[in-house]
Amino acid sequence: MSKRCVYFIILHTAFVSAYNWDQLNLPPSHLPFYFKNHPDVDKMCREDVECPFQEMTGQDKCWGYEPDCDKSQHYTNPNCSGDKRGWYVGKKEQEHKFWSTADFGMLLERKNELTMYCKPHSKEDSSLQCAKYLRYCKATNIYLDFSSKPITKGNERDRYREDILGPGLVGGHCELDKAGLRAQGEHKSPLQSWFAEMQHFSSLPFYPSKEENCDIVFNKPTYLMKLDAGVNMYHHFCDFVNLYASQHLNNSFTTDVNIIIWDTTSLPYGDFFSVTWKAFTDHRIIPLSDLDGKRVCIKDAVFPLLARMRYGLYYNMPLMPGCFGSGLVKAFSEHILHRLNVRQTGPSKEKIRVTLLSRNTQYRNILNQEELLKAMKSDEELEVSVAEYNRLMPFEEQLKHSHNSDIFIGIHGAGLTHLLFQPDWAVVIELYNCEDPGCYSDLARLRGLKYITWEKKDKLKQEDEGHHPTLGAHAKFTNYAFDISEFMRLVYKAADHVRNHPEFIQARKRKSEFKHENIVKQEL
Ligand SMILES: *[C@@H]1O[C@H](CO)[C@@H](O)[C@H](O)[C@H]1NC(C)=O
Numbered sequence: 001m002s003k004r005c006v007y008f009i010i011l012h013t014a015f016v017s018a019y020n021w022d023q024l025n026l027p028p029s030h031l032p033f034y035f036k037n038h039p040d041v042d043k044m045c046r047e048d049v050e051c052p053f054q055e056m057t058g059q060d061k062c063w064g065y066e067p068d069c070d071k072s073q074h075y076t077n078p079n080c081s082g083d084k085r086g087w088y089v090g091k092k093e094q095e096h097k098f099w100s101t102a103d104f105g106m107l108l109e110r111k112n113e114l115t116m117y118c119k120p121h122s123k124e125d126s127s128l129q130c131a132k133y134l135r136y137c138k139a140t141n142i143y144l145d146f147s148s149k150p151i152t153k154g155n156e157r158d159r160y161r162e163d164i165l166g167p168g169l170v171g172g173h174c175e176l177d178k179a180g181l182r183a184q185g186e187h188k189s190p191l192q193s194w195f196a197e198m199q200h201f202s203s204l205p206f207y208p209s210k211e212e213n214c215d216i217v218f219n220k221p222t223y224l225m226k227l228d229a230g231v232n233m234y235h236h237f238c239d240f241v242n243l244y245a246s247q248h249l250n251n252s253f254t255t256d257v258n259i260i261i262w263d264t265t266s267l268p269y270g271d272f273f274s275v276t277w278k279a280f281t282d283h284r285i286i287p288l289s290d291l292d293g294k295r296v297c298i299k300d301a302v303f304p305l306l307a308r309m310r311y312g313l314y315y316n317m318p319l320m321p322g323c324f325g326s327g328l329v330k331a332f333s334e335h336i337l338h339r340l341n342v343r344q345t346g347p348s349k350e351k352i353r354v355t356l357l358s359r360n361t362q363y364r365n366i367l368n369q370e371e372l373l374k375a376m377k378s379d380e381e382l383e384v385s386v387a388e389y390n391r392l393m394p395f396e397e398q399l400k401h402s403h404n405s406d407i408f409i410g411i412h413g414a415g416l417t418h419l420l421f422q423p424d425w426a427v428v429i430e431l432y433n434c435e436d437p438g439c440y441s442d443l444a445r446l447r448g449l450k451y452i453t454w455e456k457k458d459k460l461k462q463e464d465e466g467h468h469p470t471l472g473a474h475a476k477f478t479n480y481a482f483d484i485s486e487f488m489r490l491v492y493k494a495a496d497h498v499r500n501h502p503e504f505i506q507a508r509k510r511k512s513e514f515k516h517e518n519i520v521k522q523e524l
Pocket residue numbers: 079080081
């Protein structure tokens with residue numbers, strides 16, 4: 001080959017990107033971890049002058065679930081400086097417990113559990129691999145036959161009927177460990193495991209990889225999901241955080257995937273937060289009822305971790321006391337905000353941005369809301385706003401507002417789940433926890449935020465004993481008025497925390513430097 005020709009080839013490869021780098025679409029701080037887990041993509045970026053992420057490549061980083069991942073290279077590590085509150089564990093165990101139940105360590109445990117329950121012997125074969133109790137499964141060339149039993153029967157109200165996939169109706173062409181698979185039923189429950197759906201997994205005499213055996217073929221990677229509750233942010237984000245965690249298990253975050261919602265009714269699914277799906281897929285969410293009467297073959301299927309697993313994230317989770325800051329939950333927050341294009345516009349140079357969440361529902365309203373607002377507004381250092389998060393405000397707008405709240409104040413209720421999207425330096429004030437103290441203080445701990453709640457019960461007025469149509473008297477079903485000066489004491493405590501948070505100080509500094517630079521440029 002002549003020298004000239006070689007030269008031409010180099011130029012050519014140098015200026016045509018083989019890879020569409022935009023499609024990674026990950027928060028910049030996540031890229032070194034992504035590259036570390038994808039050596040082929042890392043190499044491609046280093047060799048491509050058009051790759052905008054050169055600096056992110058070749059770093060020694062790991063989320064925490066990779067083999068040989070040293071603690072010093074972790075994305076973050078939890079802070080366990082707090083009291084163990086009677087849990088009989090040493091300091092090391094305390095840290096380990098938090099890490100392995102509520103952080104990336106939990107994914108390491110699931111990864112270590114992965115067992116091949118149906119073994120392929122050729123490329124055309126199928127496979128089924130699951131974690132313990134079938135809390136997470138991954139399958140290739142899986143066959144799901146909905147042609148003999150209707151998925152949605154008339155007035156059926158059970159979202160997770162078990163009689164749909166009998167023997168021979170779910171399976172693959174592979175060598176089945178039947179006894180091993182059937183022994184995983186201990187967590188059989190719709191939102192705890194995939195056991196009910198997979199228990200009849202059969203070794204089939206035909207190939208689901210051959211199109212003549214299928215009415216519908218899904219060639220794209222496909223997630224099948226059983227959802228908790230689309231109308232409640234606390235519960236629905238349990239679905240999303242587990243989907244995100246499952247993407248880590250496969251280390252794949254592409255949005256060119258299908259999502260099928262496993263629901264055995266034809267009831268409409270109320271979903272106030274549906275825009276969040278955009279962070280996971282570019283395509284329409286597919287209801288199971290679309291597959292009614294069909295023999296379905298999926299080339300690459302993932303059955304993600306579920307929202308109500310025992311000791312799962314984060315519903316009803318016994319969270320190790322004394323620790324805060326799950327890297328997994330922080331990464332989830334950053335991932336969602338990045339993909340929904342929600343940006344941090346602060347911090348403000350002089351002010352602390354405070355949001356008071358107004359519920360306007362039947363119960364748990366703040367009776368003297370106007371007085372609380374007036375008290376806060378009289379302080380010039382506080383930039384106060386009221387948020388009414390309802391269907392009139394698009395969910396992205398809500399997230400934008402929450403992400404730009406240094407202090408977020410609300411009474412017990414699912415709206416407090418917005419704390420997941422506050423900045424790292426923020427404080428959440430659960431004005432009153434209505435005798436449910438663990439729920440949002442644990443969520444704040446997971447997210448690594450400072451949590452404050454009402455401390456002096458004699459400085460709060462409960463309208464009445466509570467009146468729920470079926471549950472009767474309970475602190476959650478009434479309204480409250482709060483003592484103003486005690487309220488302001490908590491607000492000032494929160495403002496102090498924000499002001500002294502190292503990340504807040506740094507962010508303020510960065511912002512004023514950036515402004516200064518721009519002013520200098522303009523003057524020139
Ligand atoms: C952990 O948190 C405590 C309390 O907020 C703080 O004083 C300490 O500096 C933190 N430790 C580390 C290693 O960040």
